[in-house]
C-alpha cells in the first residue's frame with residue numbers, strides 16, 4: 185500500500201481555488217499586511233548593518249552546496265559523532281517510518297504526553313496526528329504553535345505560524361480551548377503571553393519526554409542546534425528525561441566555523457535580530473545533566489529525490505528563515521494556508537512539490553504557479569536560492585506531465601505554429617488589434633472562450649493600435 189506523504193494537507197484544494205477563497209477574507213489580508221510589512225522593514229535595516237552581507241550569503245550558499253554534494257559523508261560522520269557521545273541515531277526513509285520510530289521510542293518510556301518545541305520537520309511528517317492515533321498527546325510549546333494547536337487551525341507561516349490571527353482572535357481561542365485560562369483574560373499581548381506561559385510551565389514541569397526539530401547538526405562533533413526566541417525550546421531540551429529530535433538530512437553542516445556563518449544569516453533574515461535570543465546546543469548525553477536518553481531521527485522524506493534534480497536541489501539549502509514569505513506579494517495576499525502545506529510562500533512553492541514527488545498530486549503541482557516571478561524572494565534569500573529559476577523549472581515539469589490534449593498543450597502548439605511563420609505571426613498580430621474594442625482603461629478584463637481561461641484570473645493589456653512591424657514599415661520602409 186502506498187502511504188500518502190503528509191507534506192501536503194489532505195483535502196486542500198489546488199492553489200488557485202484556495203487563493204480565491206483566501207482573497208475574500210479581508211481580515212486575513214489586513215493581519216498579513218501589517219505583520220509582513222513590519223518585518224520587511226526591520227529585516228532590511230538589520231541586513232544593511234553588515235557591509236559583508238553579500239559575502240556571507242555566498243559563503244552560506246557555498247557551505248550548503250558542499251554539504252549537498254557530499255551528504256552521505258557528512259551524515260555518516262554525524263551519526264558516528266552522536267553515537268560516540270551516547271546518543272542513538274535512527275534513519276527514516278519517509279514520514280511513516282519516522283513517525284513509527286518516534287512512537288516506538290515514546291511507548292518504551294511508558295509516557296502518553298510529550299512536549300514539543302516548534303519543528304517544521306515534525307509538522308511535515310504529520311507527527312502530532314500519528315502520535316494521537318497511537319495514544320500519545322503532543323503539546324506544542326511555541327506560543328504561535330500553541331495558538332494554532334488550540335485553535336485546531338493550520339500554520340500559515342514558517343516562523344510565525346499564527347500570523348493570520350490577531351489579538352482578539354487569540355484571546356477567543358484561549359478562552360475556548362485552554363483548560364486553565366485566567367477568568368479575567370484580556371487581549372493585551374502581555375496578558376496573552378502570561379496565560380500561555382503559565383499553561384506551558386505546568387506541562388514542562390511534568391513532561392518526561394520532549395520532541396524537537398533541529399536547525400543544524402554539526403557533523404564533526406555530533407552537536408545539534410536549535411535557535412528560538414521564547415525559551416520554550418530551552419525548557420524542552422533540558423527538562424525532560426528523554427529527548428527525540430527529528431532532523432531533515434539536509435540540516436547537517438560540516439563544522440563549527442560553518443555554523444557561525446548561519447548563526448549570522450538566520451536571525452537577521454528571519455526576525456531581523458542581530459542574534460537570536462536562545463541558541464541551544466547539545467551533544468549526545470551528559471550524565472547528570474539534561475535528558476539522559478537522546479535519539480536523533482534522520483529524515484529523508486523526498487530529500488534524496490530532490491537532491492537528484494540539478495536545478496531543484498538548491499531548495500535544500502533553505503534554512504527556514506521565512507524572509508522569502510515576508511516579501512512575496514502573492515503570500516501577502518493569500519496567506520500561508522492557501523499553499524496547503526506546512527511549507528508556504530515561495531519556498532513552499534518549490535520545496536513542497538519536490539518533497540511530495542508525485543506528478544499526480546494536483547495540489548502540489550499547482551504550487552510552482554503560485555508566484556509572480558518578481559524575484560523578490562531570490563533577492564532576500566540568505567543562501568541565494570534562485571527561487572524563480574526553480575519555479576520555472578518545476579512549471580516545465582508539470583507541463584511535461586500533462587496530456588498532449590490538455591488545453592494548455594494545445595494552445596502552446598497553436599502558438600508555436602503561428603510563430604514559426606512571419607506572415608502568420610503578422611496576421612495574428614493584426615487580428616489581435618481587434619481585441620482593442622474589448623478594452624477599457626488600458627486593459628481587457630473579459631475575453632471570449634478560450635481567452636476567458638486567462639481573463640478569469642488575470643487582466644490582459646490592450647494591444648497597441650499599431651504593431652512594431654507596421655510601425656517599422658511606416659517609418660523606415662524596407663530598410
Ligand code: SF4
Nearest residue numbers: 502503505506508565
Ligand atoms: S528559501 Fe531562502 S528566504 Fe526562503 S525560507 Fe529558505 S532560506 Fe529563507
